[in-house]
Amino acid sequence: MKSETQIKGSNPLRSRNRNRQAVLGHIQAAGTMGRAEIARALGLSTQAVSNIIADLLGEGLILEKGTRIAGRGLPAVQYGVDPKGGYAFGVEIRPDAIFTALLDLSGTTVDTARTELTDNSPDIVVGRVLSLRERMLEAAGVVDDRLLGTGIVMPGPFGKTGLSGRSSDLQGWEDTNARALFETTLGGAIELSNDANAAALSERLTGVAQGIGSYAFVYFGKGLGLGIISEGRLVSGAFGNAGEVGHVPVLGPGGPVPLESMLSRVSIQSLIGGSDPLDLETLDRLFRERDSRLLDWLSRAAEALGQAVLLLENILDPQTIILGGAMPGSIIDHLVETCPLSTSSVSNRHDNPFPRLQRGTCGRMTATLGAASLVLHRAFTPQQDT
Structure with a gap:
């Protein structure tokens, strides 16, 4: 995961865990780095970096990857992340x-x-997730102490809010403390987020947002x-619900409407009709066939997207806005x-x-990988x- 944002460390003992994350992150971003180079990048003493390097080597998270000559003196030992030093398990929960x-x-x-999921009630879901995790770790030959944690993502919003009960929610979870439930059942480190946040991080780790x-x-x-x-940091909001952009009003043909009603798979289904859900293969086929109903939706959706982009640019000042998820690449x-x-x-600049x-x-697995x-x-x- 490349990053142009350099996060400075500090030497006090209370910041050791933070420094450890910074060291590991810089090694991962660069591919390989030496102790002195890490110390300069983070503003740490060489001794502090040496202590952290020793810990990371002892835990099997990094390994030596040769030497590099840089100026006078002995060649500097280079360190890189050991891919087999740790694993992350990701889960995306959808209604079905x-x-x-x-x-x-x-x-x-x-x-x-x-x-497939026929019952998405909380108790059923957490039991199924535990079983799936055990099965996948066993198949990959991963021992429990190499699992860094489990990431869980699901549609928002979390908790009872003024947006609860919409058609795109995961029903039945409004009164459930999802984090506590997963921590109790799964154990270990648990990261909980909505699907959009996870998808954004997936693109940063292995996709178009690297760097x-x-x-x-x-x-x-x-x-x-x-x-x-x-x-370089995820903005989650006070209750983990930052980014509920689908409910932001935009100007439609008849007046203000939620963005989601013009720019989502739900809105395509509403326009095209039919009782069978439109999967990605069907949507891609309709696009290639130049289906008039889909082309009508695309025209309206592009206009709504333009309004949303303007809002996001002037509020967030992003370097770019990325589209992805469960929608055909052609669309x-x-x-x-x-x-x-x-x-x-503000984004109209050269x-x-x-x-x-x-x-x-x-691709379509971006939220799962993001988990x-x-x-x-x-x-x-x-x-x-920390």
Whole structure:
């Protein structure tokens, strides 16, 4: 995960865990680094870095990767992340299915799976997740002490809010403390987030957002969500509900309407009709056939997206806005190409090397991979609370 944002460390003992995350994150971002180079980048003493390096070597998280000559003196030993030193398990919970992914410490996908879900009540779901995790770890030959944690993502909002009960929610979880339930059942480190936040981190770890410090990720699930990354950090909000962009009003043909009603798979279904859900293969086929109903939706959706982009740019000042998730790449590409980008935006500038709007590269599994990326993100990124 490359990052142009350099996070400074500090020497006090109380910041040791933070420094450890910073050291591991810099090694992962650079591929290989030496002690002196890490110390300079983080503003730490060489001795402090040496102590952290010794701990990381002892835990099997990093390994020596040769030497490099830099100026006078002996060649400097280079250190890199050991992909087999740790693993992250990711879970995406949807109303009708559970998607799981196992990533190694380098962010490489070891395995993925989809499991149908006929009962999505909390007790049933957590039991199923525990079983799936045990099965996937055993199949990959991963021992329990190499599991860094489990990332769980599901549609928001979390808790009872003024947005609860919408068609894109995961029903029946409003009164459940999801974090406590998963911590009690699964044990170990648990990262909980909405699907859009996880998808944004997935793009940062292995997708198009590598090397981009501040961006917004518009996520197509059943509804529409938003993940916000600012200076390399995920913006979650006070209750984990930042980014509920699908409920932001935009101007439709008949007046103000929620963005989600014009720019989501739910809105396509409403326009095209039919009782069978439109899967991604069907949507891609309709696009290739130039279906008039879908083309009508695309025209309206691009206009709504343009309004949303203007709002996000002027509020967040991102380097880029990325579209991705459970929507065919052909449709996303069309939206990117036809979206009217306003000139009255702080993002209308010539010194930004990134496009204002682009498609992500992690595909339909981006939120599932992002769930595991939440675990890796915490391992590599110093947290404010540590």
